[in-house]
Amino acid sequence: MSLALVTMSHSPLLEYADPPAEVADAVQGAFDTARAFVKDYDPTLVVSFAPDHYNGFFYDLMPPFCIGYEAVGVGDYGTAEGPLNVPAERAEELAQWVAERDIDVAISRRMEVDHGAIQPLEILFGGIDAVPTIPVFVNGVAKPFVTMRRVRRLGEAIGAFLTTFEDERVLVLGSGGLSHDPPVPQWATADDAARAMLLSGRHPTAVARQARQQRVIDTAKAFAAGTAAIQDLNPAWDQALMATLASGDLSPIDAMTPEQMAKDAGNSSHEVRTWVAAFAALGAAGPYDVAYSFYRPIREYIAGFGVMAARTAP
Ligand SMILES: O=C(O)/C=C/c1cccc(O)c1O
Numbered sequence: 494m495s496l497a498l499v500t501m502s503h504s505p506l507l508e509y510a511d512p513p514a515e516v517a518d519a520v521q522g523a524f525d526t527a528r529a530f531v532k533d534y535d536p537t538l539v540v541s542f543a544p545d546h547y548n549g550f551f552y553d554l555m556p557p558f559c560i561g562y563e564a565v566g567v568g569d570y571g572t573a574e575g576p577l578n579v580p581a582e583r584a585e586e587l588a589q590w591v592a593e594r595d596i597d598v599a600i601s602r603r604m605e606v607d608h609g610a611i612q613p614l615e616i617l618f619g620g621i622d623a624v625p626t627i628p629v630f631v632n633g634v635a636k637p638f639v640t641m642r643r644v645r646r647l648g649e650a651i652g653a654f655l656t657t658f659e660d661e662r663v664l665v666l667g668s669g670g671l672s673h674d675p676p677v678p679q680w681a682t683a684d685d686a687a688r689a690m691l692l693s694g695r696h697p698t699a700v701a702r703q704a705r706q707q708r709v710i711d712t713a714k715a716f717a718a719g720t721a722a723i724q725d726l727n728p729a730w731d732q733a734l735m736a737t738l739a740s741g742d743l744s745p746i747d748a749m750t751p752e753q754m755a756k757d758a759g760n761s762s763h764e765v766r767t768w769v770a771a772f773a774a775l776g777a778a779g780p781y782d783v784a785y786s787f788y789r790p791i792r793e794y795i796a797g798f799g800v801m802a803a804r805t806a807p
Pocket residue numbers: 503504505506546669670673675677706709761764794795796
């Protein structure tokens with residue numbers, strides 16, 4: 494049973510920033526290529542590994558991983574609001590399979606997902622309910638972080654489950670990364686108001702959401718102008734990681750530590766956990782070929798911006 498994969502950076506700033514036309518066009522070209530890859534594969538099921546940015550998961554209960562049996566988009570940054578098309582029985586079977594392989598995952602019967610999960614579905618499929626999708630939350634912003642080996646093992650376990658389907662064409666998605674350090678608050682440095690949001694800031698008022706988003710939009714403008722107090726992108730780190738993922742041997746990733754990742758590639762570099770899980774899932778079906786790889790460091794989007802597409806080798 495073969496699998497296919499698309500991993501892509503997301504950025505809410507795609508809709509709110511104005512990079513040079515050549516850069517915006519290159520990104521749109523990468524999306525076009527990924528869309529054509531997906532159209533050609535024609536998936537019947539998507540398993541989407543995505544982080545959250547304190548829109549669905551908060552410090553009142555923060556799991557490292559969570560499989561959604563149902564899911565609803567919260568509509569941040571103008572992304573689609575409302576239910577995803579989640580095949581609940583398949584999701585339940587997946588959670589059982591993973592639990593039996595010694596990986597502890599939370600489950601949610603009403604997972605709330607943000608731009609991290611929604612943006613790739615909108616870009617690749619034009620909507621959030623076009624193809625049955627099992628959402629898998631992978632914590633990429635909130636300390637403490639599990640080891641990268643654990644993330645790889647989650648991906649391998651999920652991939653092994655997917656290879657048992659004779660009747661599906663499964664696409665695994667990974668959303669997030671690469672190097673980037675957007676102004677998502679950190680518990681250790683947050684003031685009381687920010688801590689209240691990090692603890693249980695579900696369903697903010699429109700005014701509160703707007704203020705939070707405007708801060709990120711303003712930071713992106715300043716970052717592009719060279720005046721933002723956030724960590725710079727790290728193209729060498731990004732491209733080295735993409736080369737490892739493309740190689741088919743993910744073992745070097747086990748040595749990556751959260752501390753070094755944040756130091757080298759910013760506090761949101763932990764979002765690459767979704768890419769690692771997705772590639773590990775793909776690898777469970779055997780050797781794979783990378784069909785497409787795109788990378789640009791784009792300050793206007795606060796993102797080392799990558800897109801990869803791959804498929805089990807024939
Ligand atoms: O505002 C947020 O919660 C996150 C913003 C952001 C900005 C740039 C790249 C990303 O991956 C983000 O999630």
